[in-house]
Amino acid sequence: MGQFYSVAFAGLSDVSISQDIPVEGEITIPMRSHIQEFDSSTLNESVQNTIMRDLKAVGKKFMHVLYPRKSNTLLRDWDLWGPLILCVTLALMLQRGSADSEKDGGPQFAEVFVIVWFGAVTITLNTKLLGGNISFFQSLCVLGYCILPLTVAMLICRLVLLAKPGPVNFVVRFFVVIVMFAWSIVASTAFLADSQPPNRKALAVYPVFLFYFVISWMILTFTPQ
Amino acid sequence: MHPTGLAAAAGTPRQPSKRRIPVSQPGMADPHQLFDDTSSAQSRGYGAPRAPSGLGYSAASTSPQAAFLADPVSNMAMAYGSSLAAQGKELVDKNIDRFFPISKLKYYFAVDTMYVGKKLGLLVFPYMHQDWEVQYQQDTPVAPRFDINAPDLYIPAMAFITYVLVAGLALGTQDRFSPDLLGLQASSALAWLTLEVLAILLSLYLVTINTDLTTIDLVAFLGYKYVGMIGGVLTGLLFGKMGYYLVLGWCCASIFVFMIRTLRLKILAEAAAEGVPVRGARNQLRMYLTMAVATAQPLLMYWLTFRLVR
Numbered sequence: 001m002g003q004f005y006s007v008a009f010a011g012l013s014d015v016s017i018s019q020d021i022p023v024e025g026e027i028t029i030p031m032r033s034h035i036q037e038f039d040s041s042t043l044n045e046s047v048q049n050t051i052m053r054d055l056k057a058v059g060k061k062f063m064h065v066l067y068p069r070k071s072n073t074l075l076r077d078w079d080l081w082g083p084l085i086l087c088v089t090l091a092l093m094l095q096r097g098s099a100d101s102e103k104d105g106g107p108q109f110a111e112v113f114v115i116v117w118f119g120a121v122t123i124t125l126n127t128k129l130l131g132g133n134i135s136f137f138q139s140l141c142v143l144g145y146c147i148l149p150l151t152v153a154m155l156i157c158r159l160v161l162l163a164k165p166g167p168v169n170f171v172v173r174f175f176v177v178i179v180m181f182a183w184s185i186v187a188s189t190a191f192l193a194d195s196q197p198p199n200r201k202a203l204a205v206y207p208v209f210l211f212y213f214v215i216s217w218m219i220l221t222f223t224p225q
Numbered sequence: 226m227h228p229t230g231l232a233a234a235a236g237t238p239r240q241p242s243k244r245r246i247p248v249s250q251p252g253m254a255d256p257h258q259l260f261d262d263t264s265s266a267q268s269r270g271y272g273a274p275r276a277p278s279g280l281g282y283s284a285a286s287t288s289p290q291a292a293f294l295a296d297p298v299s300n301m302a303m304a305y306g307s308s309l310a311a312q313g314k315e316l317v318d319k320n321i322d323r324f325f326p327i328s329k330l331k332y333y334f335a336v337d338t339m340y341v342g343k344k345l346g347l348l349v350f351p352y353m354h355q356d357w358e359v360q361y362q363q364d365t366p367v368a369p370r371f372d373i374n375a376p377d378l379y380i381p382a383m384a385f386i387t388y389v390l391v392a393g394l395a396l397g398t399q400d401r402f403s404p405d406l407l408g409l410q411a412s413s414a415l416a417w418l419t420l421e422v423l424a425i426l427l428s429l430y431l432v433t434i435n436t437d438l439t440t441i442d443l444v445a446f447l448g449y450k451y452v453g454m455i456g457g458v459l460t461g462l463l464f465g466k467m468g469y470y471l472v473l474g475w476c477c478a479s480i481f482v483f484m485i486r487t488l489r490l491k492i493l494a495e496a497a498a499e500g501v502p503v504r505g506a507r508n509q510l511r512m513y514l515t516m517a518v519a520t521a522q523p524l525l526m527y528w529l530t531f532r533l534v535r
Binding site for chain 2: 130221
């Protein structure tokens with residue numbers, strides 16, 4: 001075996017880089033295309049391009065929430081546009097029509113905002129303290145996007161409330177809200193539970209349950225008078 | 226081995242092999258590995274293929290943005306800016322750590338589901354539990370995950386939030402709900418908790434007790450009563466006033482026993498903790514303090530919930 005090696009590599013022992021063989025060539029740094037794109041293209045493109053790209057990203061994440069599979073898209077490139085749109089829509093739909101709505105017991109626009117964002121921040125703090133390896137904004141992103149089923153429930157409830165009020169009305173709304181509530185919890189658990197070790201998943205899911213319960217309660221007790 | 230290679234590598238016989246490694250890289254696929262030790266400022270000049278030569282003068286031939294980044298002054302500005310950001314973050318972290326000791330808080334959240342289940346059971350039924358001593362491991366207490374007697378902050382925090390929401394629910398069923406009442410309940414419960422903690426700390430200071438009872442420990446112990454309150458209010462919602470009084474009475478008795486057995490080990494001296502009654506004014510004072518703290522719990526539990534159940 002040793003002889004084979006000495007025969008095969010015999011010629012290499014007298015390779016030398018002497019002065020009369022010029023070492024020439026080009027050391028070119030290959031262009032890192034994504035830095036190029038980062039530098040110039042997002043500043044120079046038209047506004048329509050930017051908006052369409054952001055809208056497509058938001059739409060893609062909506063699809064991920066509606067059909068929750070274990071994927072990293074929501075976590076990897078998080079954005080907060082979707083949660084903002086959903087929160088504003090929900091808060092607007094929870095408004096009553098009357099102008100003198102001071103003591104009617106419904107949430108004001110700002111109250112919905114405060115409840116949603118405060119709740120999301122609290123859940124994120126809890127997840128981080130329990131030792132999860134998810135960043136602050138990723139968690140906010142996931143929780144905000146998973147409000148989508150409840151926003152759909154709010155839409156359906158408003159449509160159902162156009163019919164005549166009664167116990168059937170209430171049962172239908174109750175059923176819709178319960179289904180969407182379960183969907184929200186399943187969707188957010190599919191993303192958040194991976195960040196915790198298995199003996200703590202229930203501890204991280206419980207505040208999420210409370211959060212969506214509060215929002216569902218606000219939706220269910222909404223009456224448009 | 227090549228003699229000149231060895232001569233150049235004075236004192237480091239591994240130098241020749243180190244020089245060979247870049248040559249053997251297949252096609253120099255990843256430039257990042259080769260140029261890792263250059264400053265980040267230079268690696269940004271990728272837009273211009275011949276970045277090192279004629280930095281300012283090659284601006285005409287390349288795109289304006291790349292030339293902007295290839296300009297040495299802006300390179301330096303970017304490097305300075307990023308170092309400033311890193312320094313700022315460090316400063317903020319250090320100052321936050323002074324007021325909210327995050328690493329200490331993490332100890333109190335090192336729980337798992339089984340611990341939470343067992344602790345909730347202990348809070349409701351503490352009569353059969355024998356050993357209340359917290360286990361230590363080389364001078365530091367063991368994490369709550371491994372010892373059911375260790376205090377944690379997950380249960381009190383979650384119980385507090387659940388109590389505020391359940392209070393909102395209870396007021397809603399009585400048609401007295403509005404969302405700002407949630408905030409009001411939360412802040413009043415928080416105020417009572419702060420008052421309790423301050424009162425106990427003051428008494429501990431006045432009686433000059435040397436305990437290892439930290440403030441966070443105290444907050445954790447005082448937060449355990451919210452579990453009983455939630456149970457009482459939920460039963461009151463489902464079964465009326467009778468159910469509320471029954472469950473609240475049971476939870477008051479169990480939290481009283483729990484507090485006495487836990488605080489006895491922390492506040493009283495070692496001898497008294499064994500159950501042997503030791504004479505002496507100091508130990509009696511400590512016993513009174515423990516009894517006072519334990520009695521305050523059921524009173525507060527009733528005070529904060531009786532308005533919610535009609």
